[in-house]
Amino acid sequence: MKIITAQQTKALDAHTIAHEPIASIDLMERACRAFVTWFTQRFDNSHTVGIVCGTGNNGGDGLGIARLLQGWNYAVTVWIVRGSVAESNDFKTNLERLKNTRIKILEITEAPECSVFAGSDVLLDAVFGSGLSRPPEGVYERVITCINATATRRIAVDIPSGLMADQPTTGACVEAHATVTFQLPKLSFLFPSSHRFVGDWAVVDIGLNKNFIRELPGDHFLLQQKDVRKQVKKRSTFDHKGTYGHALLVAGARGKMGAAVLSSRAALRSGVGLLTVHVPQTGVDILQTAVPEAMLSIDAHSDFYTALETADRFTAVGIGPGLGKSPETVKALKKLLENFQHPMVLDADSLNILAENRELLHLVPPGCILTPHPKEFERIVGSWQTDFERLQKQKQLAAQLNGVVVLKGAYSSIVGPDGKVYFNPTGNPGMATGGSGDVLTGILTGLLAQGYATLAAAQVGVYLHGLTGDLAAGEKGMNSLIASDLIDFLPEAYRRLG
Numbered sequence: 001m002k003i004i005t006a007q008q009t010k011a012l013d014a015h016t017i018a019h020e021p022i023a024s025i026d027l028m029e030r031a032c033r034a035f036v037t038w039f040t041q042r043f044d045n046s047h048t049v050g051i052v053c054g055t056g057n058n059g060g061d062g063l064g065i066a067r068l069l070q071g072w073n074y075a076v077t078v079w080i081v082r083g084s085v086a087e088s089n090d091f092k093t094n095l096e097r098l099k100n101t102r103i104k105i106l107e108i109t110e111a112p113e114c115s116v117f118a119g120s121d122v123l124l125d126a127v128f129g130s131g132l133s134r135p136p137e138g139v140y141e142r143v144i145t146c147i148n149a150t151a152t153r154r155i156a157v158d159i160p161s162g163l164m165a166d167q168p169t170t171g172a173c174v175e176a177h178a179t180v181t182f183q184l185p186k187l188s189f190l191f192p193s194s195h196r197f198v199g200d201w202a203v204v205d206i207g208l209n210k211n212f213i214r215e216l217p218g219d220h221f222l223l224q225q226k227d228v229r230k231q232v233k234k235r236s237t238f239d240h241k242g243t244y245g246h247a248l249l250v251a252g253a254r255g256k257m258g259a260a261v262l263s264s265r266a267a268l269r270s271g272v273g274l275l276t277v278h279v280p281q282t283g284v285d286i287l288q289t290a291v292p293e294a295m296l297s298i299d300a301h302s303d304f305y306t307a308l309e310t311a312d313r314f315t316a317v318g319i320g321p322g323l324g325k326s327p328e329t330v331k332a333l334k335k336l337l338e339n340f341q342h343p344m345v346l347d348a349d350s351l352n353i354l355a356e357n358r359e360l361l362h363l364v365p366p367g368c369i370l371t372p373h374p375k376e377f378e379r380i381v382g383s384w385q386t387d388f389e390r391l392q393k394q395k396q397l398a399a400q401l402n403g404v405v406v407l408k409g410a411y412s413s414i415v416g417p418d419g420k421v422y423f424n425p426t427g428n429p430g431m432a433t434g435g436s437g438d439v440l441t442g443i444l445t446g447l448l449a450q451g452y453a454t455l456a457a458a459q460v461g462v463y464l465h466g467l468t469g470d471l472a473a474g475e476k477g478m479n480s481l482i483a484s485d486l487i488d489f490l491p492e493a494y495r496r497l498g
């Protein structure tokens, strides 16, 4: 699913109007109906509804929604905020259509008392939509403050008023509990800093021209199950374990062998043919007992990773979970980076080592996947002011390394060397638990070893990982979810992509 800019949305609306063809007001009516369908499925007409409208097309939506909800016997109050914005044609038409209804319409022309919006069970925000071009001021800013001051549920029509779709938001902005957006999500919905404004968001289809969307240039995408499914390799009759590669995981140190166990189990469940795990001596019995399917490569050191004879026979390497950062481990990582020319997954302590020994960054072979969480990412690239800047830094790192950088979190972003960004929709806050990242490392290493191209491995692996979390949370609840659960649900997640 492509994520387009506010400018492109405008062009898309215009194209749909001209080529479907459909009158602009009828397209607005379609948007209103789509919103109302979403709304009536969640709030019955015992709820009183307040709708705060601007005078552009987002306000026009608000008026149309008022009329439709009244048709379903909701008690509706409308406020029209009159500031500097001229009435749009479709706003005018929808206002005219309210004339013979019982809907109460109140006008706001100057900064109101905040009690103005009290009394509705649900308040809809239709002041500004994707036409917002600068921070709201004056009466608009005050209205937004007052919307936020209500104790009711706040739902934004298309986009919370004040939120910039594809630039950092600096001014007042509605803090919606939910946002119902038309056709495609906006880029800023996918950033952590927007969550307090957007709340939970849903996309409703308003039939904008799909061919036009396909042809629009763009670098930002939201992964969908059907796209991920196409990339999953199918097995064939005469395949043997050699067909599915031989992965090496370098993981675990004294007291952190669990990380090696989790990533190993996940690699095996991801379908790799053979798995070798390189562990310090302290980890031998643990690994052999916990993961009998894995072979071991045993370090000379009792407690941590210091050297690996050769990695030549492996088709992919994953390194980092529970590794530690001792000077010998740093040296061993350097040697591995210098000598191993197949794809690698670099995670956890291997990323911290890269951050502290920046000269090693130049040794990272092309086609690697880095999987930092935001703190690890910051250690490598420095701090950022906005999430847009963070994404820019992610693109720069992926280009510099000629690899894929996966920034973990809600809507994990997967960025390739060409700067294209794929946001992942699966997963939930239950996965914010120790070991969850180790599982991802195992899955990605397993997929790379099976011959998945780097970007495909990242997309399939990150999507699968999130899906295991959603399945696990469905059964165990988010609070109790632990990393081992993710591995237990990997077979079911895989089946859903099969």
Ligand SMILES: NC(=O)C1=CN([C@@H]2O[C@H](COP(=O)(O)OP(=O)(O)OC[C@H]3O[C@@H](n4cnc5c(N)ncnc54)[C@H](O)[C@@H]3O)[C@@H](O)[C@H]2O)[C@@H](O)CC1
Pocket: 013, 014, 024, 027, 028, 029, 031, 054, 055, 056, 057, 058, 059, 061, 084, 085, 088, 127, 128, 129, 130, 131, 132, 133, 134, 135, 136, 137, 140, 157, 158, 159, 182
């Ligand atoms: N036919 C269409 O184009 C459709 C539009 N739709 C709705 O229309 C919205 C976009 O409508 P508009 O483009 O009219 O824009 P908005 O309704 O978002 O804003 C109205 C106008 O306010 C002005 N403005 C921007 N920032 C301002 C600020 N800080 N202070 C004062 N004025 C400011 C701009 O001139 C803008 O056009 C969408 O978000 C969606 O809700 C939907 O009805 C679907 C169909």
Ligand SMILES: [K+]
Pocket: 058, 125, 126, 127, 128, 129, 156, 157, 158, 159, 160, 161
């Ligand atoms: K809005």
